Amino acid sequence: MRSHIATLAASAALGLALTGAAVADPVEDSLTVITEDGELEIVTRTAAPDHLKDVLPTIYSGWHYREDETRALQRDDFDNPGMVFADRGHDNWNAEIGTGGESCASCHGGPESMKGLRAVTPRVDAKTGKLMIIEDYVNACVTERMGLEAWGVTGDKMKDMLALISLQSRGETVNVAIDGPAAPFWEKGKEMYYTRYGQLEMSCANCHEDNTGQMIRADHLSQGQISGMPVYRLKDAGVVSAQQRFVGCVRDTRAETFKAGSDEFKALELYVASRGNGLSVEGLGVRH
Numbered sequence: 001m002r003s004h005i006a007t008l009a010a011s012a013a014l015g016l017a018l019t020g021a022a023v024a025d026p027v028e029d030s031l032t033v034i035t036e037d038g039e040l041e042i043v044t045r046t047a048a049p050d051h052l053k054d055v056l057p058t059i060y061s062g063w064h065y066r067e068d069e070t071r072a073l074q075r076d077d078f079d080n081p082g083m084v085f086a087d088r089g090h091d092n093w094n095a096e097i098g099t100g101g102e103s104c105a106s107c108h109g110g111p112e113s114m115k116g117l118r119a120v121t122p123r124v125d126a127k128t129g130k131l132m133i134i135e136d137y138v139n140a141c142v143t144e145r146m147g148l149e150a151w152g153v154t155g156d157k158m159k160d161m162l163a164l165i166s167l168q169s170r171g172e173t174v175n176v177a178i179d180g181p182a183a184p185f186w187e188k189g190k191e192m193y194y195t196r197y198g199q200l201e202m203s204c205a206n207c208h209e210d211n212t213g214q215m216i217r218a219d220h221l222s223q224g225q226i227s228g229m230p231v232y233r234l235k236d237a238g239v240v241s242a243q244q245r246f247v248g249c250v251r252d253t254r255a256e257t258f259k260a261g262s263d264e265f266k267a268l269e270l271y272v273a274s275r276g277n278g279l280s281v282e283g284l285g286v287r288h
């Protein structure tokens, strides 16, 4: 009972209309992106993975919850404001910034060598047994192979690189492993997803599962998928990564947040990614 009241109070505080007509379905639409190499179909709606289908039968990319004009920006790379950031990432990929004059390209070749990575991360690294997000792989190379200081997890250099690397997997099916060595991390992430945080005592699930489709302030509440990540956010006029989004969402519950790149948020990223297994990697989504 107590938690029920807390939820109602929190809902009122957030302007969530739990009763009434302020529920809107995800927009009926489909996404084909015009890229340099031609048209590319993006799966933005599909049957939920087994572990989720009892609570959410169909999964939707956040793209379906945005306005017509915002969705349109993602249909053509020429219009997608995020591409500038990926281009900047490409310049940095080729730059000889290492203490021995190394560039990413000097070891990896072109960025297309990263094809597929975004669809399967976060994943447990076979060598170290650690759960790795793409940012961890990049920083491992930056520090251990180029002799540089680690890049900030949510800094511009990192997000530009993340955009470039994610784009290489665009159109591939999200398929993060949740069993084997990933299982304990996945369980931890799942537990976090259903834990109520902050003064508002709200969990990720309270908003993105129980109230998905509701209008919250002027916002159409999505399922909180990360298949579009990193996304270009119009409001921030910049690229936002999953780690950064989690910080923002937890802060909105008026909680002390975990740090971007923390073990907690990495486990959460694995769990949230797994809720989108079956959707396409968007590489660079566009959101409001």
Ligand code: HEC
Pocket: 093, 098, 102, 103, 104, 105, 106, 107, 108, 114, 117, 134, 137, 138, 141, 142, 145, 146, 161, 165
């Ligand atoms: C001196 C060579 C070298 C440089 C320079 C280097 N890397 Fe790496 N990188 C590696 C090696 C070796 C691996 C590990 C490959 C493996 O374990 O299969 C790796 C792995 C990675 C991975 C994980 C790929 C995967 O499929 O598992 C990413 C992402 C990555 N590097 C990004 C970068 C970026 C971005 C830069 C530039 C900022 C960079 N690397 C610079 C050698 C390098």
Ligand code: HEC
Pocket: 014, 061, 062, 063, 065, 193, 202, 203, 204, 205, 206, 207, 208, 216, 219, 220, 221, 222, 223, 224, 225, 226, 228, 231, 242, 245, 246, 249, 250, 252, 253, 268, 272, 287
């Ligand atoms: C109080 C409600 C609320 C809570 C609790 C909440 N979020 Fe959100 N979240 C939002 C709103 C509003 C947006 C912006 C509209 C949208 O995409 O749903 C959003 C957006 C997102 C997005 C971006 C989706 C996209 O397609 O760009 C992700 C990912 C996300 N949330 C994950 C989480 C996670 C993980 C948690 C738990 C740590 C969480 N959220 C908790 C309200 C919430």
